[in-house]
Amino acid sequence: MTNKQTLIAAIKAKPGIRTPELADETGIDNPRSYIALEIDRGEILVEKVASELGGRQINTYRINPDNPPDETLNPRQRVVKARAAAPATEAAFSAELSSRGDLHISDGRKTVQLSPSQTADLIAYLDRINVDQVMKAAGVA
Structure with a gap:
């Protein structure tokens, strides 16, 4: 544990x-x-x-009984409705990793900023999965 x-x-x-x-x-x-x-x-x-x-x-x-923590430490998935506006292009995507460990990911409309500890958690999570296998199953070469 x-x-x-x-x-x-x-x-x-x-x-x-x-x-x-x-x-x-x-x-x-x-x-x-x-x-x-x-x-x-x-x-x-x-x-x-x-x-x-x-x-x-x-x-x-x-x-918090209304919002308990995820004890398995798995990421929580949420389904949200897509915006009616035109989708962001791949050219609008950017990811920046600072020397301090901060990670900024943007798709042109939204930006996610991760602290060094959150970045480390994300990298550890990605290390545990087979990205190639997941992408293949999603139909992305």
């Missing part, structure tokens, strides 16, 4: 778990860094509460 999956399982088992408890139970230092994307997407909800020892507030975590 990955660190992210371990953290999600711990949060699911104990809704409202605090950061120090989450780190102790999983043995993962700085757990928030592993689940930051799920927090940004609203899949894991964070609430600040007063520390039992006083001082600054700490985070508690719980799974």
Whole structure:
């Protein structure tokens, strides 16, 4: 199980778990860094509460029941209606990878910007699939 999956399982088992408890139970230092994307997407909800020892507030975590995280770490597919406008041509497609690891992909109408960690996740995912086989099955040579 990955660190992210371990953290999600711990949060699911104990809704409202605090950061120090989450780190102790999983043995993962700085757990928030592993689940930051799920927090940004609203899949894991964070609430600040007063520390039992006083001082600054700490985070508690719980799974959003209306939008739970994908524990298999597979990409989620969504079906959307195509725009009525003319389709983008291949010439309009561009992809840029910065030296910092940021990836920008554009089809002329929309742009996707990935952080270095998201870029690494995308590359790891693409490494796990046989792109040639998928493209052949899709009818693209």
